Amino acid sequence: MLHIDDLSYVYKREEPPYRYSMQVDAGEIAAVMGSSGSGKSTLLDLIAGFLQPQEGCICLDGKHLEHLPIEKRGVSILFQNHNLFEHLSVAKNIRLGRKEATDKEIADILEEVGLGGYEKRLASELSGGQQQRVALSRVLLRREPILLLDEPFAGLDEQTKSQILDLVREITDRHSLHTVMVTHDPEDAKHIADRRYLMHDHRLTPQ
Amino acid sequence: MRQLRSLWVGWLPGVLAALGLLGFAVMLFVVLLRSAGTLSLSSLDPQTLHVVKFTLYQALLSTILSVGLGLLLAWALAHQPRFRGRSLLIALFSSSLVLPTLVVVFGLIGIYGRNGWINQLLFWVSGDDLGSYLYGLFGILLAHVYLNASFASRAFLHAFESIPQEKHKLAKSLGFGVWQRFWIVEWPSLKQTVWSSAATIFLLCFTSFAIVLILGGSPKYNTIEVAIYEAVKLDFDLPMALKLALIQLALTSVLVLLSSSFRSPITNLKKSTAHIIWQESRGIIWLQRGLILLFTLFFVTPLLSIVAEGVDAGLWQIVQRPIFRQALMTSLAVAILSALLTLLLVLVLSAAKRNFDMPTRLGRSPWARLWSLLITLSGNLYLAIPTLVMGLGFFLLALHSALPRTLWAWIAILTANVLMSLPFAMAVIYPQMMKISQRYDKLSFSLGLGRRERFFAVELPYLRGVMAYVFALAFCLSLGDLGIIALFGNESFMTLPWYLYGLMGSYQSRDAAGVALVMLLLSVAVFVWVPKLFGGRDVTHR
Numbered sequence: 001m002l003h004i005d006d007l008s009y010v011y012k013r014e015e016p017p018y019r020y021s022m023q024v025d026a027g028e029i030a031a032v033m034g035s036s037g038s039g040k041s042t043l044l045d046l047i048a049g050f051l052q053p054q055e056g057c058i059c060l061d062g063k064h065l066e067h068l069p070i071e072k073r074g075v076s077i078l079f080q081n082h083n084l085f086e087h088l089s090v091a092k093n094i095r096l097g098r099k100e101a102t103d104k105e106i107a108d109i110l111e112e113v114g115l116g117g118y119e120k121r122l123a124s125e126l127s128g129g130q131q132q133r134v135a136l137s138r139v140l141l142r143r144e145p146i147l148l149l150d151e152p153f154a155g156l157d158e159q160t161k162s163q164i165l166d167l168v169r170e171i172t173d174r175h176s177l178h179t180v181m182v183t184h185d186p187e188d189a190k191h192i193a194d195r196r197y198l199m200h201d202h203r204l205t206p207q
Numbered sequence: 208m209r210q211l212r213s214l215w216v217g218w219l220p221g222v223l224a225a226l227g228l229l230g231f232a233v234m235l236f237v238v239l240l241r242s243a244g245t246l247s248l249s250s251l252d253p254q255t256l257h258v259v260k261f262t263l264y265q266a267l268l269s270t271i272l273s274v275g276l277g278l279l280l281a282w283a284l285a286h287q288p289r290f291r292g293r294s295l296l297i298a299l300f301s302s303s304l305v306l307p308t309l310v311v312v313f314g315l316i317g318i319y320g321r322n323g324w325i326n327q328l329l330f331w332v333s334g335d336d337l338g339s340y341l342y343g344l345f346g347i348l349l350a351h352v353y354l355n356a357s358f359a360s361r362a363f364l365h366a367f368e369s370i371p372q373e374k375h376k377l378a379k380s381l382g383f384g385v386w387q388r389f390w391i392v393e394w395p396s397l398k399q400t401v402w403s404s405a406a407t408i409f410l411l412c413f414t415s416f417a418i419v420l421i422l423g424g425s426p427k428y429n430t431i432e433v434a435i436y437e438a439v440k441l442d443f444d445l446p447m448a449l450k451l452a453l454i455q456l457a458l459t460s461v462l463v464l465l466s467s468s469f470r471s472p473i474t475n476l477k478k479s480t481a482h483i484i485w486q487e488s489r490g491i492i493w494l495q496r497g498l499i500l501l502f503t504l505f506f507v508t509p510l511l512s513i514v515a516e517g518v519d520a521g522l523w524q525i526v527q528r529p530i531f532r533q534a535l536m537t538s539l540a541v542a543i544l545s546a547l548l549t550l551l552l553v554l555v556l557s558a559a560k561r562n563f564d565m566p567t568r569l570g571r572s573p574w575a576r577l578w579s580l581l582i583t584l585s586g587n588l589y590l591a592i593p594t595l596v597m598g599l600g601f602f603l604l605a606l607h608s609a610l611p612r613t614l615w616a617w618i619a620i621l622t623a624n625v626l627m628s629l630p631f632a633m634a635v636i637y638p639q640m641m642k643i644s645q646r647y648d649k650l651s652f653s654l655g656l657g658r659r660e661r662f663f664a665v666e667l668p669y670l671r672g673v674m675a676y677v678f679a680l681a682f683c684l685s686l687g688d689l690g691i692i693a694l695f696g697n698e699s700f701m702t703l704p705w706y707l708y709g710l711m712g713s714y715q716s717r718d719a720a721g722v723a724l725v726m727l728l729l730s731v732a733v734f735v736w737v738p739k740l741f742g743g744r745d746v747t748h749r
Contacts, residue, residue: 050376069486071382082373087395096381096391142381 001025002047002146002178007056007066009046017054018042020204022197026145026176029169031189033207034199040182043204044148047180048075060145060178076139078152083135086124090115090134093123097138109137113167129160136167140175147172149181153188165192217658218569221559222578224552225585231622232588235600236456242603243449251454255434259454262430265344266413269351273412274405276352277359278397280502282389283495284360285367286487296503297364300357303506304631305680305734306727307687308354308417309704313711313723314509315350315422316341317516324512342424350418355411357506359404366400367393385491406466407590413462414455414593417689417704421711431455432595436693439602452596463591510727516716517724525721534706535725538686541617541702545624545685546678552625553632553677556582561640565648586633589626594690597623602694616695620702623691628681635680639673640666675741682737683730 002024008017018039024030034040045051047058049070058065065073076097084093094106103119110116113133123131132152139147149168153161169192172179183189189196196207251259284297303311318324319341326336341349370393378392416432423429429437431451438448487495525531562568563579601619605612643666651661689704696705703726710719 045376048376048380050379070379075380077376077380079373079377082371083377085374085391085395088391 001061002180003057003059004043004047005057005059007043007046007053007058009042009051009053011042016202018202020046020056022180022195022204022206024178024180024195026178027173028194029172029179029181029192030195030197031193032180032182032197032199032204033184033186033189036184038199039202040184040199041150043199044077044150044180044182047073047146048077048148049073073146074144075146075148076142076144077148077150078132078135078139080151080154083152084123084126084131086122088123089119090121090123090126091119093134094138094141097142101141105141106137109140110134112140113137127160129156129164132156132164133167136164136171140171143175145176145178147177147179149179149183151182151184153183154185161188162191168192218559218562218578220555221557221562221582224555225559225578225582228585228588228626229581232592235592235597238600238603239449239452239456239596242445243453255451255454257427258429258431258434258451259458261428262413262432262458265347265351265419265428265430266409266415268344269348269355269412269415270405270409272348272352273355273359273408274401276356276502277404278363278401279498280356280360281363281367282393283498284364287492287495287499296499297361300506301361302731302734303354303357305683305687305730306354307683307704307730308350309421309689309707309711310513310687310723310726310730311353311509312350312418312421313707313719314513315346315353317512317720318508319346319349324508342422343428346422346424347415347419347428350422351412351415353506353509355408357502359408360502362400362404363397366397370396379486385487410459410462410466410590414459414595416593416595416693417708420689420693421708431458432593435595435599439599439694445603448599452599455593455596456591459591459593459596463587513720513723513727516720517727520717520721520724522721522724525718526725530701530706531722534701534703534722537701538703541620541624542682542685545621545628546681548621548625549628549632549681550674550678553586553629553636554674556586556629557633557637557640560637561644564641565644568644568648583633586629589630592626594623594627594688595694597626598691598694601691605695612695613700616691616700619695620688620691624681624685624688627688627690628677628684631680631684632677635673635677636670639670643669671741672738675738679734679737682733686730686733687726 004020004022007020010017020043022030022032032040032043042051046053047065049065049068053066056066060074085096088096090110091103091106094109095101106119107116110118113136115130115133115137118126118130118134123134126134135152147168153164156164165188168179168181171177181188181193197204198207280300284293287293316323320326321339321341323341326338330336374392375388378388383391413430414432415430416436419428419430419433420436423433426437431454435448435451435455438444438451526535560579560582563572563575563582569575598619601615601622605615605619608615647665651665687704689708692700692702692705693708696702703722707719707722707726710716710722
């Protein structure tokens with residue numbers, strides 16, 4: 001279980017701190033909703049380790065993560081944009097997740113996300129939806145237990161978004177991931193989330 | 208639409224100006240070619256060949272060192288986003304563009320010269336010093352690196368900071384090391400800026416004059432520009448000067464063509480605000496801090512030396528001398544006129560180019576691309592026609608003309624200064640005009656705003672700031688130039704750089720220090736205060 005307990009972070013001293021408490025079980029998706037600038041992405045930055053909390057703990061199956069370096073936290077991230085290095089091929093982008101991955105593993109994973117045979121394509125040649133699928137396949141290859149989604153579907157059309165949401169659901173279930181998804185769209189949350197939280201007034205509350 | 212039909216007012220002056228500039232280039236070429244008569248360029252004597260080789264060699268070395276050092280500095284600054292005085296430091300490095308070359312050389316002599324701070328320190332510590340080590344290739348490279356590395360670092364820093372934060376976060380979450388981050392995340396965003404800056408720096412060093420004239424030390428270290436100057440002023444050997452000028456013109460034309468695929472417009476130096484999120488290891492942090500500290504020392508000490516020596520020189524006595532006042536007044540007149548002419552020219556050229564590039568205006572017409580290219584070429588003429596070559600052309604015209612020599616000097620110096628400032632001015636004004644058009648053209652046209660209303664109500668508030676910046680830039684570049692004046696300068700036509708050069712040449716170091724300080728203060732004051740006085744908005748931060 002990913003357990004976040006009374007985590008707090010202050011950007012400016014004169015402002016009240018952002019406070020977060022939440023739980024996500026293995027194989028579950030937690031959606032964090034809220035308006036722009038409410039502090040949703042700050043939560044992901046804290047879990048990933050881009051920001052250091054002033055107080056509180058982030059525990060995965062009882063192990064404290066908050067003092068670990070980013071690369072040792074077991075985290076994969078998907079952003080709205082810039083998930084791939086456009087000048088590299090699809091296969092090279094995926095292999096950045098795990099250097100020792102074999103060609104067969106990469107081919108299988110691409111098959112799993114519906115992009116079989118795309119290994120040699122340049123990332124810049126792919127559509128937005130295809131890029132997100134490649135990024136998801138790298139998540140699969142890394143086999144990290146936590147998946148953080150920072151509004152990765154915001155720029156996609158409805159059909160592609162729905163397909164990728166289903167893919168995230170499937171991946172989370174099959175690989176028992178702890179997925180935290182930040183979104184401003186309640187429909188996305190309804191579509192796949194097991195738990196829903198709202199960020200309001202600097203505080204995260206369950207819905 | 209009525210507004211579209213009336214656009215000729217926007218492009219005709221620019222097209223005429225561009226044709227005028229290109230016509231001037233052709234005329235200059237004809238004058239040089241006619242005067243050269245039966246000169247044979249096919250057989251180069253060993254001395255000329257040596258000058259050509261050395262010119263290329265020092266430009267190549269200067270470029271490699273400037274780009275390498277600039278890249279290291281930008282990397283360090285990009286990854287140290289929060290320390291006190293960072294903004295000031297970046298602004299200081301950016302100012303190298305407008306520091307008068309001769310003043311920089313004077314500052315470098317104050318640190319690395321025979322009696323400079325380094326030798327004084329060594330003598331104080333060990334009782335011995337390094338002697339005279341500045342003059343020659345070392346001095347030339349040092350000055351070129353001083354001026355270009357700091358300027359290039361600003362462009363590289365901008366490229367570093369334009370990398371999306373997500374890319375850094377992604378790289379960090381994937382466990383990238385520093386080297387992997389550089390190759391996979393940073394280099395793809397940097398390489399275009401690096402190649403284009405390298406091409407521009409190479410061209411600037413290839414045509415460098417004042418630095419080589421003073422720090423070269425001997426004919427062994429002459430570049431083509433200095434050899435032209437010596438042929439005209441010292442040896443009175445016009446055929447030799449013409450031969451060198453034609454070689455220089457041919458080489459710069461080839462270099463401009465070769466580098467045109469690399470060169471993009473010179474970066475508009477706007478304050479950057481992005482900060483990279485990356486917790487560095489302790490060793491890397493110290494390396495970055497060390498680099499910043501070393502470069503700051505390298506950059507600041509010559510300026511401090513100028514201030515220290517200038518304050519000590521008895522400024523009050525110097526500024527009361529008639530010859531100083533004459534030089535100051537001429538310099539101010541030259542700088543103000545050059546800056547106003549540059550501003551006028553860049554506005555008409557950019558407006559015309561914008562009309563040919565915007566699909567909402569004349570961008571779809573069949574000749575639009577050709578006109579746009581011609582305007583770009585006319586704005587970048589300076590890169591293909593080095594100052595001394597231009598000066599020689601005017602010198603020949605003056606020789607065969609009944610007009611007073613001083614009038615030719617004014618025409619030559621103003622033309623050269625305007626052409627020198629134009630590439631930088633275009634790089635600042637044109638993108639801003641395009642941004643305004645992209646954002647407001649459709650709205651302005653749909654509202655039926657007239658040309659005057661569009662300019663004063665929509666464009667001027669956004670252009671005011673960059674216009675002031677261009678004025679300040681052109682003023683400073685003109686104030687510090689020691690190019691044409693080296694051919695036309697005399698007792699009755701004296702500018703501050705020419706006066707300073709004379710003082711340095713006659714070893715009047717105290718007076719030279721005073722004049723250098725005045726030039727430094729004047730440049731910094733205008734460059735800092737003029738843009739602040741006029742303010743202005745940014746289109747993207749409305």
